[in-house]
Amino acid sequence: MRILENIISDRGSKYAVSGGPCHSAEEATAFIKELCRTKKFAKATHNSWALLTPEAPLKNDDGEAGAGMVILRMLEREGLPNHLIVVTRWFGGKHLGGDRFRHVQEAVRIYLEDLRTR
Template sequence: MSEDLDNEIEAIRAIYDENTIRPTSNKTIYIFSIPPQHDVSVRLHFPTTYPADDPPQTRGVESTGPNTAKGYGSHVLGLVDQVLESVFEPGTVCLFDVVQELQSRLSSGREDGPTSPADDVDDEGVATAAAAAEPTISMTAPPPPPPPSFSPSNSPKWSTSPPLTTLKSTFLARATAVHSPAAVHHALAHLHATDKKTAKATHVMSAYRIRHDGATTYEEDCEDDGEAGAGGRLLQLLRLMGVWDVLVVVVRWYGGVKLGSERFRCVGQVAREAVVRLREGG
């Protein structure tokens, strides 16, 4: 399995849940269950040329729910084929876009025909990864520290997820608009200085993406803050959601019980909620 596919699957499972996509004994075939109901599962084959050249390919219906109408599984399988054909772009992972488009069509009854090229924003107001061209990357050194005092006029406007508590650990995410690394530094410093709970948190993970010069260059970076691998997963989430000029911060208060890979699902879930709320203006 390629690193791109590995990262994509981890991000999808973090955004939704472990049952959304799961491996089989065949290393190239996965069971894909359309969230949130998971009432239809199909087999997806990922060729070795994905995502560079070829899209995933369906290999039949795996299962349907007990209350699923006869023939609905085959109908959804055909719809998955349509969506894969319409959203895949060589060189770009597409599973997040596939899930979003399937959910949109199944919930609205718009179950045929490709997505319009103008539909570069999903039903939650988040630009899709397929619409986000990958320009030249430009990484920069951290900016100098901001002044120690803050005022209401320069306070970041955060969108906040509901807290998520599991096995005594609590996760909470915030997202805000940023347009420079200096703004990222300022927002993080402001959060630490003005929120006592964040200052006392076990981990404060973050990631950002900023686009410059008419999408010809961009900057992105992430921070684990001791939660190894979490920052990279946050950055991958932003890439899959296709968002730009956004900083997302996830805070974890450790409750004394190790969560294993479950912690990444929690990080992804609250982060996605914060970004969606930011795009919706909430």
């Protein structure tokens, strides 16, 4: 599990991104459960994620409507199957409107770049 914390901050909201190899919905659930064993992530407002599997694409917005689809599209463009990416947001008290999608995209870009350089 790779976790990149405090990568984006906007109007009080803070973002992190994490991910790792994953092959099924069950593994994705276990990954999120493991991530949330850390109190900080358990208290996050949203842990949105997506995963490309050979059977079907999987996503979960976790209340951040549309975030899972943004992550999924980026995984498809990257051609990265069997790898889960989770974008975590701690709500800062001010609505971000469409900027929240830009932040989700940027978080995934940061993760993918980190993955390429490892």
